[in-house]
Amino acid sequence: MHLSRRALLSGLSVAALASCQRDPGQGGTPSPTPTLPKLTPSPTIPSSPAPTPSSPTPTVWPALTEPGEARKAVQQLQATANLPVVKIDITTTQATLSALDERQPRAWRWSQGQVNEVESDIEYIEQSSFDPADFDFDDVGALFAQAADMSGSNASQELQIVEQTPGSVMMVVTTRPESVPVFFRPDASLVNHLDFLTDWGLREALDDAIAGRTQLTVIALTRESVYAESVDPHEPENTLRITRQRRVPAFRTSLADASNLGAFGPSEVNLAMLLETMRTLPAKWQAPRDAVVTWVIDRRDGRPLPTIRFTLDGRTMVTDMQGRDITSEV
Structure with missing residues (x-):
């Protein structure tokens, strides 16, 4: 039987395909499995955060302890x-x-x-x-x-x-x-806690109590304060007393009665003599340890210059401004 050329080629093609698909157990040689190229994953690109509206920076005020x-x-x-x-x-x-x-x-x-x-x-x-x-x-x-x-x-x-x-x-x-x-004080100077038995302490107390006045009727030391009196410049019928205590600034008091004592200048006060008498009188009079010397300076004795009355433990001594004892003369 004669086959056409097309039929012959078609048969050969079927036979070749069957040969390629034959089971290896049947003695045929399997065709190799095609190798696929490996794919490398693309790197992950992080997404940018969405922009947020900017908030104003709060103002930080300096502490009131800073100068000015x-x-x-x-x-x-x-x-x-x-x-x-x-x-x-x-x-x-x-x-x-x-x-x-x-x-x-x-x-x-x-x-x-x-x-x-x-x-x-x-x-x-x-x-x-x-x-x-x-x-x-x-x-x-x-x-x-x-x-x-x-x-x-x-x-x-x-x-x-x-x-x-x-x-x-x-x-x-x-x-x-x-x-x-x-x-x-108003000028920011410190009001010290005073010891009236020291030069600086008594001096500061006198300066604060005198307060620049040039004519006084009384200067006195008590257990806790120094005070000075004069005619009240705003109310001449009154007496102006300025008091300096140990721990607080000087303060002013207007007393209803005018003084009948003669005036004197504070420059006549001998600070060194006052301190010396205050320190030595307790031993001289054998006073108790807690006894405190007090004094008053005024012109009650009718002398041209003021006198000083030192008092300690119930006793009194009168001196002139240089410290000379004139108790028997007044």
Whole structure:
């Protein structure tokens, strides 16, 4: 039988395909499995975070203990209140100003650059108003440091400017819990705790009590204070007494009665003689250890110059201004 050429080629192709797919167990040679190329995974690219809106940086205000900061805060309070000032309180972070509005106290507080009205913590009892510009609190940190050295505490320190006694507005640093209050003069000089048996202590006490007056009627030392009297320049029918205690600044008192004693100049006082007598008299009179010498200088004896009356343990000695005993002469 004769096959066509196309039929023959078709048969050969089927036979070749069958040969390629024959089971290896049947003696045929398997065709190799095609090798696929290995794919390397693409690296992961982290996604960028979504942008967030920027928040404003908060303003950090300097502590009021930094030089000049307390002054600026108080000036801001004054501008807001615009009333007579009767008290100022300053801590490390806050300043409070109390003022009078038709005899009613009101208060404003500065904190972090903001001023808000707050409830007043004072009761108006005829306190003296004052101008903060008359007081040197430009460096509250320095005042706090000196106060801590003297009182032994820096816990919750606060500077107050307020009337302490009638007519006497003072600066004082206090602590919480309370320790010894420490006072400062308006010029920021420290009011020392005085020992009247020392040259510097008695000298400071006399300077504060005399207060620049040139004519006095009395200078006296008690157990706890030195005071000096003169005619009251504002009310001549009264006597002005300025007292300096051991631990607080000098304060003024107007006494209702005018003195009938003659006046003398404080330059006549012999400080060295006073100290020498105060130190030696207890041994001379064999007084108890806790006995304290006190004295009064005035012109009650009618002499051209004042005399001094030293008193100790119930006994009195009168001397002239050089310390000569004239007890028997007066």
